Amino acid sequence: MASPKTTVADVSASLDDRSREVFRRIVETYLDSGDPLGSRNLSRLLPMSLSPASVRNVMSDLEELGLIYAPHISAGRLPTQAGLRFFVDAFMQIGDLSEGERDEIERQIRPSSADQPMEAMLTEASRMLSGLSRGAGLVISAKNDPVLKHVEFIRLEPTKALAVLVGEHNQVENRIIELPAGVTASQLTEAANFLNANLTGQTLRELRGQIENLKAQVATELDTLSQDLVERGLAVWSGEVAEKQPARLIVRGRANLLEGLAGSEDIDRLRLLFDDLERKESLIEILDLAESGPGVRIFIGSENKLFSLSGSSLIVAPYRDGEDRIVGAVGVIGPTRLNYSRIVPMVDYTAQLMARLSRGAR
Incomplete structure (x- = not known):
């Protein structure tokens, strides 16, 4: 308004009762109809006796403060964006819902x-x-970051598989992962069974904290190819949930x-x-x-x-x-x-x- 450092309290303190009432009527008319309010009509709305000429003087002061403006010559006044912000911060009474x-x-x-x-x-x-x-x-x-209910690997090509993730409300997400060279159908099943035993019942976000521990467990329970497959799946999921969710x-x-x-x-x-x-x-x-x-x-x-x-x-x-x-x-x-x-x-x-x-x- 008057300067970038002017506060709501500063502007409020500079307004007397007449100015506050004129400003409030201009803003409320705008919020109700979108129309500018002129001095003659405004003088009829005010609770105090104020001539159109006196109203125009008050309007001039409010314009100097940057609270209102005239959209056209000889037109009424509308609140500026700064005026609307001042009204919201200093005048508006927010009630509760019935x-x-x-x-x-x-x-x-x-x-x-x-x-x-x-x-x-x-x-x-x-x-x-x-x-x-x-x-x-x-x-x-x-x-949504669903709770996992089931994981399955489906071979697409010799070196690619589809990881199918099923959520507790039957949401389905698919992720394509690279397969280790030479992996067999039984190893796909073994890797899926391992993940189902250790990861289901949690969200992908919750799984991030367990991935390092699981890698150590994988090394002792699965053969080399199955271990590689599981770690590729874990790496894909870890990377995706680390990003901000769309x-x-x-x-x-x-x-x-x-x-x-x-x-x-x-x-x-x-x-x-x-x-x-x-x-x-x-x-x-x-x-x-x-x-x-x-x-x-x-x-x-x-x-x-x-x-x-x-x-x-x-x-x-x-x-x-x-x-x-x-x-x-x-x-x-x-x-x-x-x-x-x-x-x-x-x-x-x-x-x-x-x-x-x-x-x-x-």
């Missing part, structure tokens, strides 16, 4: 049966957030963002937003935003580089698994005039619910 609202969120997200996949719950969460916020609902989930992005309600667009410039900004969401690296960036602080985070316009070109706002909160690791995030993307006070508790409660469901899905 019991009925909590019940409605739980009704839409909770699984209809014990074997409903997590993917379906993620989709419902995104759809629910979209419907309640009139923005685009966003859910990001780190790739994430899944589910977005519902993109059509909501089309409502109220004024022209080609708005359409172009929305296209930029959709392009941002399609980029794979954006998934990790959103997770990083969610991880950068506790609870719900609010990013307005260019405050985050991911959506800076589209001028969109993001309200996002992480959710954690039973070991307190962040495994995903939920949020709402929309124009800067989102109903922040209503959406923040909604996103917060959805994140808490997703945390409980993700622990149950493990």
Whole structure:
């Protein structure tokens, strides 16, 4: 605002009651309708007696502080991005959800049966957030790290095999590994039996800590070729789970963002937003935003580089698994005039619910 070091407290202290009320009315009108508010109409809304000329003087002071601006000559005023941030930090009162609202969120997200996949719950969460916020609902989930139930090697070529990993909920992942020269079908079976006896019932991430111990055990229990085969499989799995797990992005309600667009410039900004969401690296960036602080985070316009070109706002909160690791995030993307006070508790409660469901899905 006045300078990069100006704080919310500094700006708040510089406003008297009249200025605060004028500013609040301008922002609330913008959040409600998107329209600028002029001095004549504003003077009628104020609880104190203030002429249009006096209102214009107050507006001029607020413009000097960088809180509002005039989109056109002789038009009313709109909040700047800095003004919106100041309003969110200093004025906005965030209430709690009613019991009925909590019940409605739980009704839409909770699984209809014990074997409903997590993917379906993620989709419902995104759809629910979209419907309640009139923005685009966003859910990001780190790739599931399933508990292994069965491992099998299938020869593809003399020097290649397919390692088939079956999870406890019958998820199947395939990894191609190089075969030791001269390995036989019986040695493939022997290696798979060894792995099934020692590795199943754990996630790939959990197996990393046991790999060195298993290599010593392999050397005493298996012949040379079987030992080589097992160690190749262990090396492949160790390398893959060491990397950051890729994430899944589910977005519902993109059509909501089309409502109220004024022209080609708005359409172009929305296209930029959709392009941002399609980029794979954006998934990790959103997770990083969610991880950068506790609870719900609010990013307005260019405050985050991911959506800076589209001028969109993001309200996002992480959710954690039973070991307190962040495994995903939920949020709402929309124009800067989102109903922040209503959406923040909604996103917060959805994140808490997703945390409980993700622990149950493990």
